[in-house]
Amino acid sequence: MRGLFSDRWFLLLILLVLLVYFSLISGRVATPLNPLEWGGSVSFVVYELRLPRIILAVLVGSALAVAGAVYQTIFRNPLASPKILGVSEGASTGVALAILLFYYNRIFIELLGFIFGLAATMLTLYLSRVVKYGGSILRLILAGMAVSAFFAAMIGLIKFLADPYQILPSITFWLLGSLNGKGWSDLYYAGPLIISALAFLTAIRWRINVLGLSDEEALSLGVNPRLYRPLTIVFASLLVSASTSVAGSIAWIGLLVPHLSRGLFGADNRYVLPGSALIGSSLLLLCDTLSRTLTSYEIPLGIIVSFISAPVFIAILSRGSMRWRR
Amino acid sequence: MEALRVEKLVFGYQPDKPVLIDVDFKAEYSTIIAVLGPNGAGKSTLLKLLLGAYKPWRGRIFVEGRDLYKIDIRERAKIFSWVPQESPNIPLSVYEYVLLGRVPHVGFLSQPSRSDTRIVEAVLESLGLKWAMNRPIQSLSGGEKQLVLIAKALVQESKIMLLDEPTSHLDLGNKIRVLKTIRSLREQGLLVIYTTHDPNEALLIADKTMIIHRGRIESFGDTKDILDTETLSKIYGIDLEQIDIDNRTYILPKL
Numbered sequence: 323m324r325g326l327f328s329d330r331w332f333l334l335l336i337l338l339v340l341l342v343y344f345s346l347i348s349g350r351v352a353t354p355l356n357p358l359e360w361g362g363s364v365s366f367v368v369y370e371l372r373l374p375r376i377i378l379a380v381l382v383g384s385a386l387a388v389a390g391a392v393y394q395t396i397f398r399n400p401l402a403s404p405k406i407l408g409v410s411e412g413a414s415t416g417v418a419l420a421i422l423l424f425y426y427n428r429i430f431i432e433l434l435g436f437i438f439g440l441a442a443t444m445l446t447l448y449l450s451r452v453v454k455y456g457g458s459i460l461r462l463i464l465a466g467m468a469v470s471a472f473f474a475a476m477i478g479l480i481k482f483l484a485d486p487y488q489i490l491p492s493i494t495f496w497l498l499g500s501l502n503g504k505g506w507s508d509l510y511y512a513g514p515l516i517i518s519a520l521a522f523l524t525a526i527r528w529r530i531n532v533l534g535l536s537d538e539e540a541l542s543l544g545v546n547p548r549l550y551r552p553l554t555i556v557f558a559s560l561l562v563s564a565s566t567s568v569a570g571s572i573a574w575i576g577l578l579v580p581h582l583s584r585g586l587f588g589a590d591n592r593y594v595l596p597g598s599a600l601i602g603s604s605l606l607l608l609c610d611t612l613s614r615t616l617t618s619y620e621i622p623l624g625i626i627v628s629f630i631s632a633p634v635f636i637a638i639l640s641r642g643s644m645r646w647r648r
Numbered sequence: 649m650e651a652l653r654v655e656k657l658v659f660g661y662q663p664d665k666p667v668l669i670d671v672d673f674k675a676e677y678s679t680i681i682a683v684l685g686p687n688g689a690g691k692s693t694l695l696k697l698l699l700g701a702y703k704p705w706r707g708r709i710f711v712e713g714r715d716l717y718k719i720d721i722r723e724r725a726k727i728f729s730w731v732p733q734e735s736p737n738i739p740l741s742v743y744e745y746v747l748l749g750r751v752p753h754v755g756f757l758s759q760p761s762r763s764d765t766r767i768v769e770a771v772l773e774s775l776g777l778k779w780a781m782n783r784p785i786q787s788l789s790g791g792e793k794q795l796v797l798i799a800k801a802l803v804q805e806s807k808i809m810l811l812d813e814p815t816s817h818l819d820l821g822n823k824i825r826v827l828k829t830i831r832s833l834r835e836q837g838l839l840v841i842y843t844t845h846d847p848n849e850a851l852l853i854a855d856k857t858m859i860i861h862r863g864r865i866e867s868f869g870d871t872k873d874i875l876d877t878e879t880l881s882k883i884y885g886i887d888l889e890q891i892d893i894d895n896r897t898y899i900l901p902k903l
Contacts, residue, residue, distance in 0.1 A: 398738060525757040531744070532751055535736050538701050543804070544725030544752035589739035589784075592759060 334600040345376050374506045380603040381516045382569045382595040385561035387602025390576025391520035391594050392558040396536045403577035404562040408469035412442020412564035415473045418493045419479040432567040439563025443520040445469050447552050452531040499570035499624025508568050519557045572624045615644040651677045651839045657707035669863045680886045682854035683843045689860045691843040695810045725752035731811040735793040743781040747801035760798035771802045791822025811842035846898045
């Protein structure tokens with residue numbers, strides 16, 4: 323049986339711890355390898371700049387990966403990702419709108435991003451009841467496509483209206499995804515949201531398997547799909563909204579990481595969810611550390627993530643180990 | 649003891665188009681009931697109503713005297729188990745899938761325990777599926793998949809099992825294996841209600857047979873009394889003949 327402390331889990335955990343340490347000591351300010359020698363300005367850089375950013379990367383990485391795993395199960399679709407319900411487009415619209423209206427008031431940006439992300443989810447859930455085509459899952463996907471397209475158009479409109487010298491670059495840069503300049507204050511806002519949603523989804527992770535079955539089968543197991551599917555979707559979308567509002571739009575993690583996790587642990591969400599959280603946090607932390615150390619000018623995180631993820635995705639597909647036969 | 653009582657059930661998916669009309673019957677435990685009828689007669693709909701997937705327009709369903717629609721969903725899952733027509737298209741292994749049958753017995757925020765996994769192992773053993781435990785469901789043959797679906801319903805430890813055309817996609821060997829498994833459920837005290845297209849299959853294992861035609865129960869009673877060529881010829885619109893050999897009855901079509 324796959325115990326929680328078998329080799330693979332242990333290795334993933336060690337990997338994450340090593341990455342955290344590696345990230346703490348890397349950067350433009352030279353940092354001694356021994357933590358006991360961190361003092362003065364180094365201590366400020368490590369604890370006030372790098373540490374909160376590392377924690378954010380870990381949280382955002384797990385949030386996107388776990389949300390992706392949940393979506394893929396519920397939609398019975400290996401290609402489902404946080405984009406499927408229009409959540410990330412919704413959150414991005416909120417962020418862009420806040421930058422347009424309030425320029426650089428961090429609180430408004432994150433709050434509006436979060437609210438718009440959740441609003442997009444609610445809109446999709448509502449519209450899926452209006453659509454009269456296909457089964458309950460297809461309806462959600464169709465509604466999600468429409469909502470996604472609507473918010474993508476909104477982003478386009480906001481960009482069109484924005485001042486091209488100051489606001490537009492700032493919107494574009496934010497939407498590329500970055501943790502540049504994020505610190506404890508962002509963590510105090512996004513941290514509790516992400517941690518509580520992760521805790522809830524982790525607690526019900528075994529039941530999430532049932533939500534991937536047909537409505538009748540779920541019902542026969544005592545799980546009302548009309549109640550628990552939307553509830554679970556709302557929690558997953560909460561993860562995406564909180565992440566997008568703080569780190570911008572980061573693609574791929576939610577699509578790729580659940581596949582890596584399934585490759586290691588099989589398809590049962592009891593293992594896929596914690597596995598996705600560990601792999602997602604390591605991957606995002608690695609990418610963020612690279613983004614702030616590779617060149618003297620910070621490369622947006624979203625770009626690095628896509629550069630690394632695209633070949634990995636093809637590599638998994640070519641090995642044929644994607645556990646999802648259609 | 650009376651396990652199930654259905655009173656004057658009326659239901660349809662669209663207004664003014666009833667699929668089931670005045671369905672009325674009683675059933676006891678340790679019984680196998682075959683539900684027979686042409687395509688679109690309302691067989692599957694009847695099973696889904698028993699499952700509680702839809703609310704009837706009129707009429708009531710009682711389980712051991714309790715109104716089904718007043719029992720909460722999780723409690724219902726301990727009374728009825730459901731074997732869908734086809735296995736779900738998900739990448740779970742046989743073991744992981746069958747374990748989901750324990751969901752109604754495990755608390756909302758809890759994970760399955762040792763005793764749950766032991767039940768799953770015992771059921772897989774008894775159905776001869778232990779070798780397939782760690783295989784993905786999709787890699788199994790049609791007959792094995794059907795047994796896996798039954799295994800999941802069995803670990804649910806319900807008293808009534810509903811099966812939707814469990815043998816329709818199977819070759820002869822697998823069909824008989826599944827029928828033997830269904831027959832063993834009667835010995836375990838279950839009430840089994842399953843839909844089928846084959847009258848000879850009903851004659852082989854069913855204690856009682858219900859013939860549904862255009863949403864109404866055409867006849868219901870002991871299989872041998874119910875299945876006559878006259879009724880079946882009428883509802884299917886073809887000529888049939890009955891052949892008795894060695895105390896066994898067969899119903900065959902005439903071309």
